[in-house]
Amino acid sequence: xxxxxxxxxxxxxxxxxxxxxxxxxxxxxxxxxxxxxxxxxxxxxxxxxxxxxxxxxxxxxxxxxxxxxxxxxxxxxxxxxxxxxxxxxxxxxxxxxxxxxxxxxxxxxxxxxxxxxxxxxxxxxxxxxxxxxxxxxxxxxxxxxxxxxxxxxxxxxxxxxxxxxxxxxxxxxxxxxxxxxxxxxxxxxxxxxxxxxxxxxxxxxxxxxxxxxxxxxxxxxxxxxxxxxxxxxxxx
Amino acid sequence: xxxxxxxxxxxxxxxxxxxxxxxxxxxxxxxxxxxxxxxxxxxxxxxxxxxxxxxxxxxxxxxxxxxxxxxxxxxxxxxxxxxxxxxxxxxxxxxxxxxxxxxxxxxxxxxxxxxxxxxxxxxxxxxxxxxxxxxxxxxxxxxxxxxxxxxxxxxxxxxxxxxxxxxxxxxxxxxxxxxxxxxxxxxxxxxxxxxxxxxxxxxxxxxxxxxxxxxxxxxxxxxxxxxxxxxxxxx
Numbered sequence: 001x002x003x004x005x006x007x008x009x010x011x012x013x014x015x016x017x018x019x020x021x022x023x024x025x026x027x028x029x030x031x032x033x034x035x036x037x038x039x040x041x042x043x044x045x046x047x048x049x050x051x052x053x054x055x056x057x058x059x060x061x062x063x064x065x066x067x068x069x070x071x072x073x074x075x076x077x078x079x080x081x082x083x084x085x086x087x088x089x090x091x092x093x094x095x096x097x098x099x100x101x102x103x104x105x106x107x108x109x110x111x112x113x114x115x116x117x118x119x120x121x122x123x124x125x126x127x128x129x130x131x132x133x134x135x136x137x138x139x140x141x142x143x144x145x146x147x148x149x150x151x152x153x154x155x156x157x158x159x160x161x162x163x164x165x166x167x168x169x170x171x172x173x174x175x176x177x178x179x180x181x182x183x184x185x186x187x188x189x190x191x192x193x194x195x196x197x198x199x200x201x202x203x204x205x206x207x208x209x210x211x212x213x214x215x216x217x218x219x220x221x222x223x224x225x226x227x228x229x230x231x232x233x234x235x236x
Numbered sequence: 237x238x239x240x241x242x243x244x245x246x247x248x249x250x251x252x253x254x255x256x257x258x259x260x261x262x263x264x265x266x267x268x269x270x271x272x273x274x275x276x277x278x279x280x281x282x283x284x285x286x287x288x289x290x291x292x293x294x295x296x297x298x299x300x301x302x303x304x305x306x307x308x309x310x311x312x313x314x315x316x317x318x319x320x321x322x323x324x325x326x327x328x329x330x331x332x333x334x335x336x337x338x339x340x341x342x343x344x345x346x347x348x349x350x351x352x353x354x355x356x357x358x359x360x361x362x363x364x365x366x367x368x369x370x371x372x373x374x375x376x377x378x379x380x381x382x383x384x385x386x387x388x389x390x391x392x393x394x395x396x397x398x399x400x401x402x403x404x405x406x407x408x409x410x411x412x413x414x415x416x417x418x419x420x421x422x423x424x425x426x427x428x429x430x431x432x433x434x435x436x437x438x439x440x441x442x443x444x445x446x447x448x449x450x451x452x453x454x455x456x457x458x459x460x461x462x463x464x465x466x467x468x469x470x471x
Contacts, residue, residue, distance in 0.1 A: 061378040065370075065451070072452040087279075090435070090456025094369065096380040098290060107336050108348060110292075114378065120454060121435065156404075160411060167415045188418040188470060192269035193408075231416060 031235040032189055033177045037170025039162035041225040045150035048130050048220065051092060052137055052145045053119030061096060061114040068116040071141030078140040079122060082133040088123040119146070125153075127220055135215025150220050159225055163193070166229040174233050186234035194228040267424055269467040270409045274400025276393045276460045278433060280385035283362040283455065286327065287372050288354030288379040296331065296349040303351040306376030311355070313375035317368045319359060328354035354379065360388070362455040370450035383453070387433045390460055394430045397462035401428070405466045413468075421469030428465075433458035 054071045058064035079089055094117070101111040124130055127150075134145065152158075178185045289306045293299035315321060329352065336346040359365055362385065369380065387393065413420045435458070 061373060065373050069370075069451055076452045076454065086454060087457050089454040090385070091365075091383050091453045092435070094285075094380060094383045094451065094453065096287075096373065096378060098378060105337060105339050108334065110348075118452065121456070160408075163408075163412060164415050167412065171416070188268075188416055189266050190268065190470070191412060191416055191418065193271065193412065229412070 030189070031181075031183065033174050033181070033185070033233045033235060035170045035173040035177065035231055035233070037166040037168070037173065037229045037231065039165030039167075039169065039227045039229075041155060041158035041162040041227070042222050043152045043155055043158055043225070045152055045220040045223055046125070046127055047151045047153050048124040048127050049147075049149045049151060050122045050124060050130070050134070050145070051119060051147040052122070052134070052142045053093070053117055054141055055115065055117045055144050057113055057115045059111060059113060061098075061116075064114040064116045065096065068118055072118040074140040075137050075142045076120070078136040079120070079133065082124075082129055082136065083126060084122055084124060084133070088125070090121050091118070092121040093117060093119040117144075119144070130218045130220075131215035133215070134218070138216075148218070150223060152223055155223075155225060159227060162225060162227040163229065166193075166227045167231075170229055170231045174231065178233070178235060181235065183235040186236040189232040189234050191229065191231045194230070265467075267467045267469055268409060268413055268418060268420060269465065270405050270412065271463065271465040272401050272404035272408055274397045274402070274404055274462045274464070276397040276400070277457050278387055278390075278393050278460065280362050280387055280433070280455050280458050281360065282386045282388050283359045283365050284356065284382075284384045284386070285359070285365070285369070286354055286356050286381040287369070287377045288328065288352055289376050290379055291351045292348055294346060294348055296333075299349040299351045300331065303353055307353040307355075309375040310372050310377045313371040314355075314357060314368060317364055317371055318361065319357060319368065323358040323360070325356045326353065327356045328352060352379075362453075365455075366451040366453040369453070373451075385433075385455060385458060387458060387460075390433050393433070393460045394462065397460045398428055398430050398464065401462040401464035402426075402466070405464045409466060409468055413470075419471040421471045423466050424469050425467040426464065428462060430462040431460065433460050435459070 052075075054068055054075060056064050056068040056071065058067065076089070080086070095115075097115050097117075099113045099115065100108045101113060103109050122133070124133060130148070134148075138145075174185055287310070289303055289310055291299050291303040291306065293302065311324065314324060330350075332350045332352075334348045334350060336344045336348070338344050357368070359368060365383070373380070409420060
């Protein structure tokens with residue numbers, strides 16, 4: 001008898017603990033509505049970042065370097081003539097490496113081939129000149145183009161517009177849900193933003209008006225930024 | 237028996253309490269949270285490169301002797317360009333034999349010895365890189381790896397980038413609060429991360445330094461980016 005009542009008391013204590021827990025958790029004490037609003041900014045890129053270089057080879061290291069220097073100088077000059085500021089050109093790699101030559105048996109012949117590579121990364125602000133820049137770099141000795149990426153120098157204004165759009169979207173969703181719950185929206189409990197990541201967006205022909213100009217045909221397309229705002233409203 | 241029961245009850249209660257504690261995570265916390273970045277652009281004042289001398293011979297002694305002579309000349313050429321000896325470090329020295337095989341796949345007994353001596357150079361005048369490379373190669377260097385730009389003291393740039401990120405986060409918090417009809421209280425949490433100077437992702441042109449030296453090299457500019465997250469209480 002005594003033992004049973006002790007056990008029952010312990011169970012009651014546990015039940016109290018559990019109920020204390022749910023009220024302390026906050027979630028169920030305060031009725032809330034959680035919504036995620038989305039806004040989109042679509043921008044035409046105004047910067048192109050290009051990585052290109054000159055690769056040469058010879059059986060004499062000095063000759064491979066000399067040849068590379070001559071071509072790289074012409075490429076640098078072509079980049080400058082395209083109107084790119086010196087601060088927008090960075091040598092991203094310079095390397096000299098060697099490769100053995102082998103005979104049919106797989107034995108090294110003693111001959112060595114030297115490879116020299118000089119690579120620059122260019123920030124091009126007159127994006128309409130991209131095609132011409134690539135063309136003239138290639139004509140002047142560049143023989144490797146590794147990458148062209150597009151970017152928007154300052155998307156902040158467009159992003160702020162997208163944020164306001166996201167909040168309106170969230171508010172509209174919350175109002176609909178509150179009506180469904182037969183309640184009214186109260187003050188905001190919490191609000192947070194997911195950082196936007198620009199995504200290249202290729203399916204909007206009306207935006208691709210920048211064009212690449214002459215030379216190598218290029219098109220900057222459109223960059224899309226998605227902003228998401230998460231809001232928790234209290235209910236009245 | 238009773239003791240065992242009591243212990244199990246205590247354990248149960250403990251579990252309930254821990255479950256309870258984990259419920260009040262950040263998701264339940266009231267507030268307005270924003271993240272923003274700030275960037276500062278700067279001209280590199282340090283460039284690091286690895287360069288070396290590789291020699292080969294069927295006699296190990298002559299491969300080493302030849303390598304020593306060339307590596308010494310490369311060292312002299314680099315210091316001759318004004319690089320302090322404390323900014324040059326030997327990072328690799330190796331001697332490796334390579335067997336020769338006949339057409340039946342058996343070793344012929346002939347061996348080629350490869351010797352490699354590589355140094356790491358910290359150059360504090362980046363505009364001299366082209367000349368340093370050219371003179372090292374002229375002196376016998378036949379392997380060069382990479383060009384790595386940095387800034388010797390990025391502290392001020394990091395502080396400026398952090399401030400820009402804070403300003404942007406504050407402005408954004410006010411924009412979002414007024415658009416959503418909320419009133420900001422005190423900041424309750426600030427989280428900042430500032431990176432080291434790295435390749436630029438955007439931003440204005442800086443240095444008016446063209447390619448200088450016999451190997452055409454352009455240092456360009458670097459970017460320091462800060463990221464700040466601020467959570468404000470809501471009134």
